[in-house]
Amino acid sequence: MKTIAVFVAIIALSSAADECYKDIYATCANTLSKQPGNLISKCDSKYGAIDNLQHDLQRFTNNLLFRSFDFLLLSTHYGNYIKNRPGFEKLFRGLSDDLWQDGIDTIKYITKRGGQMNFNNIPAEIQQSQGPLELYELHALGKALDVEKQLAKEAFEIHKTASGKTHEHHDPEVAHHLEEKFMEKHRDTIRTLAGHTRDLSSMLDGPDASLSLYLFDEYLQK
Known part of the structure; x- marks a missing residue:
């Protein structure tokens, strides 16, 4: 009986589509032929x-990453x-440091899931001129708040796509990663910047x- 169960399990394994096992089996079978290319491309x-x-x-x-540099320029200003x-x-x-770390963490996540990072995939709004970043204090706070909200909105859009029911884009693990590593932290950042903006305006x-x-600058140093 055990023999039959093992035989059925092997048949089920070998019949699965796009299986790493199939690639390895084919590679071992064709070792002598020395075929070029990645023969175990599905083992990722x-x-x-x-x-x-x-x-x-x-x-x-x-x-x-680009917004991190924007905040760095504001900091040096x-x-x-x-x-x-x-x-x-x-x-x-x-x-700036927070966004840079978020970018590095996301690169690590993409590669951990078997993907690749493409630094040429730049948002259209980044490619356009952003104007000078030598802003007055209140204007700079408003700019920072808008940037953080825009990033949160972009994360929401990816989360919405990953949480959808279409087979091509459904990936709860991506949605969970965004919730755990990005959204909660940036919620607090947005709240802090909104408070700073209203307080300084008053x-x-x-x-x-x-x-x-x-006095406000003294408060920010604490």
Whole structure:
């Protein structure tokens, strides 16, 4: 009886489509022929709909990296001897570091799922001129808030596609990764930036805008 069960299991395994086992079996059978190419091409870590989702993940990753550089430029702008806003410098340097790490983590995730990173897959809005980043403090906070919301929206779109019921794009593991590694953290970032924007706006309505900016920058240094 055990022999029959094992035989049935072997038949079921060998009849599966696109199986790594089949590639290995064929490779072993053709070893003497020395055929060129990757004879075990199906023995990779791909599963689910990563092939159909990796284009969006690549574009999202490039957006993270480019926006990280935007925040880095803002940080250096406020860290020079003319502006001398160490609080704003610290804020934007932290935002830059966070997005850079998110980008690196997403690259690792794509490759872990058997995909490849394409640094030429750049969003259209990045390819267009973004304008100068030497902004006033309140404008810079508003810009940062818009960037974080746009990134969150892009993550939502990928999550929506991965959570759909179409076989070509359904991949709950991608959706879970976005929820766990990105969405919760950026929710808090958006809330913080929204609070900073409203607080500074209210403070600048006072009689001494210069003092308000100084005190707010002191607060950001903590």
